Amino acid sequence: APRVFSGIQPSGGLTLGNYLGAIRRFVEMQDEGGYECIYCMVDLHAMTVWQDPAALTRNTRELCAGFIASGIDPEKAVLFNQSQVPEHVQLAWIFNTVARMGWMGRMTQWKDKAGKNAENASLGLFAYPALMAADILVYHATHVPVGEDQRQHLELTRDIALKFNYDYETEFFPITETVTEGAATRVMSLRDGSKKMSKSDPSDASRINMTDDADAIAKKIRKARTDPDPLPETLDGLEGRPEARNLINIYAALSDISAERAIANVAGQQFSQFKPMLAELAVEKMAPISNEMARLMEQPDEIDAILARGAERARGIAEPILKETYRIVGLVGA
Ligand code: ATP
Numbered sequence: 001a002p003r004v005f006s007g008i009q010p011s012g013g014l015t016l017g018n019y020l021g022a023i024r025r026f027v028e029m030q031d032e033g034g035y036e037c038i039y040c041m042v043d044l045h046a047m048t049v050w051q052d053p054a055a056l057t058r059n060t061r062e063l064c065a066g067f068i069a070s071g072i073d074p075e076k077a078v079l080f081n082q083s084q085v086p087e088h089v090q091l092a093w094i095f096n097t098v099a100r101m102g103w104m105g106r107m108t109q110w111k112d113k114a115g116k117n118a119e120n121a122s123l124g125l126f127a128y129p130a131l132m133a134a135d136i137l138v139y140h141a142t143h144v145p146v147g148e149d150q151r152q153h154l155e156l157t158r159d160i161a162l163k164f165n166y167d168y169e170t171e172f173f174p175i176t177e178t179v180t181e182g183a184a185t186r187v188m189s190l191r192d193g194s195k196k197m198s199k200s201d202p203s204d205a206s207r208i209n210m211t212d213d214a215d216a217i218a219k220k221i222r223k224a225r226t227d228p229d230p231l232p233e234t235l236d237g238l239e240g241r242p243e244a245r246n247l248i249n250i251y252a253a254l255s256d257i258s259a260e261r262a263i264a265n266v267a268g269q270q271f272s273q274f275k276p277m278l279a280e281l282a283v284e285k286m287a288p289i290s291n292e293m294a295r296l297m298e299q300p301d302e303i304d305a306i307l308a309r310g311a312e313r314a315r316g317i318a319e320p321i322l323k324e325t326y327r328i329v330g331l332v333g334a
């Protein structure tokens with residue numbers, strides 16, 4: 001059966017971008033049936049930039065609550081945190097020997113996150129895509145649902161699989177398919193239409209958190225950066241207006257309609273009319289999830305038990321794949 005893998009970092013609280021670009025699709029793939037779904041809280045990835053230990057713990061549990069509140073069923077999908085399945089890191093080491101420095105240096109996430117001071121970035125941040133390839137390939141996953149920003153890392157995952165298969169004259173690792181779908185595969189910052197919305201953005205006003213209450217959501221949307229013109233009749237009219245386009249994409253994704261339909265619905269409106277409507281819609285869709293997250297967070301022991309069970313199931317799949325990898329490369333004892 002086709003196998004789905006995807007991960008989210010506990011590097012902060014979940015955002016509307018994570019929900020629309022990733023989690024919503026995770027739930028659909030789980031519910032569609034026919035896929036074996038594995039969803040991971042990638043805590044070791046989060047550590048590639050500094051995480052306060054207590055915050056990392058809390059964020060991991062909250063992320064798990066976010067998955068479940070959004071509709072992931074831990075009985076159906078395998079739900080766990082990365083650090084508890086050591087095969088990820090073990091395979092990542094093999095991939096560190098496969099991936100080339102040049103490949104890693106070209107990754108836009110590396111360039112964005114390391115910034116101008118790459119000398120001072122962690123070695124882990126540079127190697128991030130090799131660990132990500134291992135996350136996926138240690139399960140022989142065939143489909144990876146992600147936001148637009150992760151496309152390049154998935155190409156690199158394919159390059160690593162291809163090079164490994166070529167170097168060791170095998171067809172052991174599958175060539176994975178990237179799944180990006182919908183109107184909101186790249187939700188932008190509410191403060192800057194050229195930057196994606198991120199949970200690690202220092203500005204809280206730049207994003208809608210899945211735990212924001214109705215007032216916070218309404219305020220952030222009201223204050224979202226826009227231009228003075230009314231909304232046009234068609235999407236063409238949004239060219240060069242990234243902030244307006246972003247709000248239309250969010251509106252479309254939340255209402256489950258295409259961006260074309262969305263702009264037709266609100267053509268001619270001023271932002272003073274459109275924004276309150278969008279805020280109300282966002283609250284209506286997100287409030288039940290955030291309420292459920294808060295309820296689940298009251299029982300951290302239950303969350304920990306779910307993660308522990310998930311890790312056990314994940315290991316059952318990963319262990320033989322790592323062992324076979326070790327055998328292929330010639331490690332004695334495998
Ligand atoms: P960080 O800022 O720490 O990198 P993040 O918000 O980018 O956090 P990740 O954990 O890196 O979140 O990514 C988890 C998933 O959410 C990935 O599939 C990613 O593509 C998706 N995603 C992240 N941000 C957005 C966004 N703004 N729009 C759509 N999808 C997104």
Ligand code: MG
Pocket residue numbers: 198
């Ligand atoms: Mg990210």
